[in-house]
Amino acid sequence: xxxxxxxxxxxxxxxxxxxxxxxxxxxxxxxxxxxxxxxxxxxxxxxxxxxxxxxxxxxxxxxxxxxxxxxxxxxxxxxxxxxxxxxxxxxxxxxxxxxxxxxxxxxxxxxxxxxxxxxxxxxxxxxxxxxxxxxxxxxxxxxxxxxxxxxxxxxxxxxxxxxxxxxxxxxxxxxxxxxxxxxxxxxxxxxxxxxxxxxxxxxxxxxxxxxxxxxxxxxxxxxxxxxxxxxxxxxxxxxxxxxxxxxxxxxxxxxxxxxxxxxxxxxxxxxxxxxxxxxxxxxxxxxxxxxxxxxxxxxxxxxxxxxxxxxxxxxxxxxxxxxxxxxxxxxxxxxx
Numbered sequence: 001x002x003x004x005x006x007x008x009x010x011x012x013x014x015x016x017x018x019x020x021x022x023x024x025x026x027x028x029x030x031x032x033x034x035x036x037x038x039x040x041x042x043x044x045x046x047x048x049x050x051x052x053x054x055x056x057x058x059x060x061x062x063x064x065x066x067x068x069x070x071x072x073x074x075x076x077x078x079x080x081x082x083x084x085x086x087x088x089x090x091x092x093x094x095x096x097x098x099x100x101x102x103x104x105x106x107x108x109x110x111x112x113x114x115x116x117x118x119x120x121x122x123x124x125x126x127x128x129x130x131x132x133x134x135x136x137x138x139x140x141x142x143x144x145x146x147x148x149x150x151x152x153x154x155x156x157x158x159x160x161x162x163x164x165x166x167x168x169x170x171x172x173x174x175x176x177x178x179x180x181x182x183x184x185x186x187x188x189x190x191x192x193x194x195x196x197x198x199x200x201x202x203x204x205x206x207x208x209x210x211x212x213x214x215x216x217x218x219x220x221x222x223x224x225x226x227x228x229x230x231x232x233x234x235x236x237x238x239x240x241x242x243x244x245x246x247x248x249x250x251x252x253x254x255x256x257x258x259x260x261x262x263x264x265x266x267x268x269x270x271x272x273x274x275x276x277x278x279x280x281x282x283x284x285x286x287x288x289x290x291x292x293x294x295x296x297x298x299x300x301x302x303x304x305x306x307x308x309x310x311x312x313x314x315x316x317x318x319x320x321x322x323x324x325x326x327x328x329x330x331x332x333x334x335x336x
Contacts, residue, residue, distance in 0.1 A: 011028055016047075017073075027041070035050055144235070147261055152187070157188045160187075176288050191205040196234050220290065278305040
């Protein structure tokens with residue numbers, strides 16, 4: 001959108017409060033490709049708000065107070081008039097764009113010529129993305145995955161690398177995915193749970209090691225995210241997100257633009273995770289001999305999923321994934 005491109009470099013000060021009991025914090029606010037990015041005074045990302053979900057709590061009053069959605073205690077106060085006007089224009093544009101999702105489709109299917117156009121618009125990008133993904137060498141996937149990791153760390157802060165904890169994390173990774181050459185990175189902010197990238201990288205929120213008493217929760221999230229990676233090629237997802245031009249560019253030059261990667265990184269941080277087949281996930285727990293009980297408590301899935309995973313858990317022998325000292329070290333990975 002033209003209005004979004006106009007304000008993407010705009011930044012201002014703001015006051016953020018995580019919940020009703022939290023202290024107010026002075027922060028910086030910037031408009032991104034799909035999000036409003038909140039960073040602390042050291043420019044480390046605190047959180048990302050999806051633009052379509054943002055709600056203003058005091059229309060017509062300044063300073064403006066925003067929330068990342070309905071019925072949430074988290075708030076952002078902005079006093080800068082230019083930023084307030086920019087946010088309001090962007091929100092209007094985003095919501096106006098989403099108001100008529102079926103109009104173009106109706107026009108496309110109104111005639112044979114429009115149907116051909118629809119073929120080019122809706123089929124070709126996906127087909128081209130799938131084709132490009134299938135022929136790109138692993139070295140290129142790894143290189144683009146590394147660049148994407150750097151862009152995400154620009155938003156979240158560098159991944160945590162305390163040496164003793166890193167050794168424990170590597171041991172857990174090898175225990176869960178023997179011979180798969182996966183890399184697991186713990187991020188210090190912004191990411192809520194897990195995500196995956198091209199090149200075999202799994203991203204994990206620091207909350208999954210700091211907020212739970214057992215390593216089984218982290219193991220469950222890793223098994224689930226790796227299943228998403230296997231079932232939905234992250235490189236194909238990147239190309240679909242970047243668009244037809246990016247896929248053509250990759251095929252002709254063997255590379256992707258930094259702007260496309262940065263935009264994709266912003267979207268991944270706030271993206272909803274794909275729903276998994278319960279039986280396929282249960283099979284992962286059985287194959288790796290990981291008890292699903294703690295994971296089930298953490299995610300509160302549908303009743304059918306609870307039943308399937310609970311039945312799977314009954315077949316799994318009890319064996320510790322890490323020693324107590326290794327788990328304690330891993331819980332402190334972001335404290336160095």
